[in-house]
Amino acid sequence: MDRRIKIRHISAFVEIVRQRSLKRAADQLHLTQPAISRTLAELEEIAGKQLLLRGRAGVSLTPEGEYFLGFAQQSLVALERGFSGVAAAGGEDATEIRVGVLPSVATRLMPEVAAEMAGLDRVRLTIADGSHEHLTTQLRSGQLDMVLGRLGAPETMRGLSFTQLYLEDVAVVVRPGHPLLEEPDLRRITEWQVLYPPPWAAIRPFVERLLIAEGIPRPAWRIETVSGAFGRVYARQCDAVWFISAGVVASDIAEGRLARLPIATGGTEGPVGLMTRAGEAETPEQQLLRRAVDRALETLEAFLAAP
Template sequence: MNLDSRIKFRHLLCFLEIARQGSFARAADVMAITQPAISKTLKELETLLGTRLFERDKAGVELTAAGVRFLRYAGPCVQALREGVSTLRNEQHQPPQVRVGVLSTVESQLMPEVLRRLHGRHSALVVSVATGPGTYLLGQLHVGDLDLVIGRITDSPQVQGLQFEHLYSEAMALIVRPGHPLLARPQAAAVSGYPLVLPLAGTTIRQHADSLFVQCGITPSAQRLETLSPTLSRRYVLASDAIWVAPRDAVGLDLANHELAELDLGVREPGGSVGLCANAAIPLPLPAQWLCEVVREVAAEYRKQP
């Protein structure tokens, strides 16, 4: 079937912004138009396609199955057009750029080493790093706003339709400050008596933290901090007797420098799969290929570590 010439660029922009924001109101604000106008534009597109692209609920809007399929093509289409316009505006003379989404579990140790090696090999390269929850970053990847996402994301529903490459498995650990009372005599039963620092409920990494508690027979304390911020977690643990259930990647340097300590209960939670995620519908730009090459190199060294 030939492409319907009535589908305009504004229809695609409207659809992508609603998918990106998860809300008609927020999408309207970003596009600087009224909410009725954005609703009308979407209705036009749905009529032309002969299907509903979004379902409304109290939390906002959610893509239908048809909307998810259309997103795989609308995002790359708009991104390709933007790149074509850029080449005609002499923006091809700008330094090469790669846009990557990074989850907090690889932000502290993996990515600094990757960036060090990458910039050592490419003297003119801009690396634009976005951080946040996996669902948000994968949504950006779907619409073409990111080239790659790196982290533990295999359990996210947003990974459907994307290409995932396993790099290594990431273990979980119980982390405390040096001099913590439990270091002298680690006991699983005693963990319940201290505040906990945990990943946010509902995240993949939280599931692995909960699994570690089950293996150790620990009843989690009701006093807890829930966050995905390594910086906040680290500072709170250093200032208190709290116990941080953390990916080893997030604390590897702290442990090596003896700035934090691991509470060893004799149990290892294998954690999840850390990997590279790309949008198969969009050809990977050369700078993104450079990044992938270095990420694979560093990950191979991780796999050799005991």
């Protein structure tokens, strides 16, 4: 390896890509803009290739930069793990494992996973939620160790591996007593306000295809959200029709707080699974989490199969 390359070169490159701006990256790293520009220029000189394109709209990766990014992110993750391991060795601190969870997993599977891991000594579980794009970006950058959720579009899965756990469909839910429950007909949803997945949501393409198949236009009177907290309250207080991953509202339906419309949504099924950085060996803590996920799935499947 070229001895001229330093950690500051890698950190600056990764942060510029993350922020899509030299100025914002400089602010995050407490550098001046000329300093971070000089650091990037040094890295590109060492690489012998241009890694980033600069323009009025910000910065973007060249093909060479796209190739280099994954290795740069992995090197920073490896260093962080190494320092964390040294700090924890022989001490009393628990080893942290950071997991990102998408909405359907957060309410259905993750509580069981956390319960499975509760008795493990010296392993501290940290759980983050958010959109698919946000969590996979954090996973690639090393801020998360694993992500549990729906498989996203190919462009969102760059540099990641995916292990399928189960399939999940989209539910169309309303408050108990909603007029649509008396005469369920998907074509009538435009008579009410619709809670609809935003463009970056993993379930959006599935909902779009469902409506196209039924000849239904995208509802004009809609709120775009996949927020479980907002959707639960708003759907119960109003006559809104809510498109959401079935796992998000499974307990609400079981306990009678929401009702699922008896409408066929089989075409909306998508894989839910475990995401990790591609090409990396799993740490012992990640292996513990994977086993906890498997046991939690067995518990859920046994519960769902019970009469």
